[in-house]
Amino acid sequence: MNKFFHSVSLIEELCSGCINCIKRCPTQAIRVRHGKACITKEFCIDCGECVRTCQNHAKVINRDFIKCLNDFEYTVALPAPSLYSQFNNINNITDINAILTAILMLGFDDVYEVAAGAEVVTAATKDYVNDHKEQWPIVSTACPSVVRLIRVRFPNLIDHLLPLHPPVEIAAAAARKRAMEKTGLSSEKIGIIFISPCSSKVAYIKEPLGMEKSSIDRAIGITDIYPLILAHLQEASLSPLDLAIAGRVGIGWGRSSGEALALETDEYLSADGIENVVHVLEDLEDEKFGDLRFIELDACSGGCVGGVLTVENPFIAKTKLKKLKEALPKRHTEEHREMSYDDLYWKVDVVYEPVFQLGDNFIESVALMNQVNNIYEKFPKLDCGICGAPTCKALAEDIVKGNANENQCIHILKQQIHEISQDATTFANDSAINNTNTPDYIARLKKYINQIAMLDNDLNREE
Ligand code: SF4
Ligand code: SF4
Known part of the structure; x- marks a missing residue:
């Protein structure tokens, strides 16, 4: 859906992933993923705010000399x-x-x-x-x-x-x-x-x-x-x-x-x-x-x-x-x-570009917006930006579009770690008084190992 040419782009090597620019973009076009900023091209309006904001000079304007x-x-x-x-x-x-x-x-x-x-x-x-x-x-x-x-x-x-x-x-x-x-x-x-x-x-x-x-x-x-x-x-x-x-x-x-x-x-x-x-x-x-x-x-x-x-x-x-x-x-x-x-007059019509619309039609968009709202309710609504999205709402939209997952929210991740830790402690206490050589014991042990590996994976993916 990239209909627009853009003059603003990123020099990846210079980006430190500091998330300063994501907060300044008027169209929420920037996300930080894998430690680097990336611009969603169809949202960018080339206003240059991110170029002004970036202290590392990672955002540049492609122009002639x-x-x-x-x-x-x-x-x-x-x-x-x-x-x-x-x-x-x-x-x-x-x-x-x-x-x-x-x-x-x-x-x-x-x-x-x-x-x-x-x-x-x-x-x-x-x-x-x-x-x-x-x-x-x-x-x-x-x-x-x-x-x-x-x-x-x-x-x-x-x-x-x-x-x-x-x-x-x-x-x-x-x-x-x-x-x-x-x-x-x-x-x-x-x-x-x-x-x-x-x-x-x-x-x-x-x-x-x-x-x-x-x-x-x-x-x-x-x-x-x-x-x-x-x-x-x-x-x-x-x-x-x-x-x-x-x-x-x-x-x-x-x-x-x-x-x-x-x-x-x-x-x-x-x-x-x-x-x-x-x-x-x-x-x-x-x-x-x-x-x-x-x-x-x-x-x-x-x-x-x-x-x-x-x-x-x-x-x-x-x-x-x-x-x-x-x-x-x-x-x-x-x-x-x-x-x-x-x-002096336009010869070609200037028309609406529905880049922010979630679905292909009204009914689909309403259904997807309900999903966004349900996910959003789980978030702390701090708009901290640590997930790489400018707001909790923007992260919820990214998830519905299939571009992110809930564990990118550091607060949800913390909650999950806390729950696993509590569950594993109870299990360890039970195991101390029961037989550890049973299929149930081995299955639960595997479950914890998998859960910890998945959390580790989510954490590393966003580093
Ligand atoms: S402000 Fe600059 S260094 Fe920070 S995330 Fe944006 S482009 Fe990267
Ligand atoms: S040029 Fe403006 S609209 Fe485009 S990414 Fe930068 S801040 Fe956002």
Whole structure:
């Protein structure tokens, strides 16, 4: 059932089985088995929380590096708005131009700001929200992890999703068109390379939403390209090229609430950080919100500036972006605003993926859920994580799915050892006064040996 491509994976040798990550995963996708973490692929939404949590650096994001420029004849960099907030003394368009010029000095042939795509999406969103009152509150689809979360856990909210491509996709399509017109090269010879703040968008380019194939060819992390840009920044600042095309509307998207504020309405809600996002979605499912038009949700704390592939403290980055925004015109140029609205809408439906459903149909799921509840009642409900599952309920589900057994619960194991020990003591006392050379004596002795061997086996299996 693995329908999604994932950017997050595990380096097994580095994992110590400490169970820290299993508690942080918003979809309970991680188990520790045989002393190593493993990700259930169909549950993972590539939010990057486990990458942040793991102190052993055992969780990694599979992304591209600068050498991918060699794969193409002509390359265009797509810097995310959050990139600008990683540098100090970034105050105006001239400073943005210096960053963009430094990117060209790394070997890119052109650069196209994702913020420019964000301005196009803002204009289209305004129209869509006004024209689709029946869908209010409309939920932003700019954060791929949030959309995946809704697809696997909140099927009732799918109808609220804004059916527009995210800014990076719009920028990629515009950048490719401009490159083809400029060079006369065919599309395959042009590489559109996104400079990404997060694991979620790295996964997105392989598994886009609302379309079969993304226009983005590669994704490099901000964290990898940042030191390379920094090395050229001083030189680039001496004579920056006039490359910037976006203004404050698009650049504001790099921080939480930026997308919603750009819509110029007070009837919005924005939340950031994956735990807050889950709470908002639960409340939205329970119809707890009143007359809201729009909901912006960002999986990362602070918005994209808090992405796991950024280098700056997200709170400092947020402040820098706010300051920069205030110094910019609403839009810098009109160049990118010619795109037809038809190009902006999803062409493929985004549907519910029932990965958490226990059975193949409703009746089977209810029967299996009853089994889960019966097993759960036996557990101490401490959610200690020692079994390798994040909660007692998750272990009960694993058992029903045939992926675990009750003895993985250390408390149940302790109880069993206690019972065998008591039984064996009584038996030993009886044997001292009775004849030990009988079939009954030998059978009971064998039973204890088997029980102890099974417990030993269960203990060793989970070490
Ligand atoms: S946090 Fe997770 S991946 Fe990292 S060492 Fe602990 S169990 Fe392994
Ligand atoms: S990336 Fe997020 S959803 Fe995936 S395993 Fe890590 S914490 Fe869980």
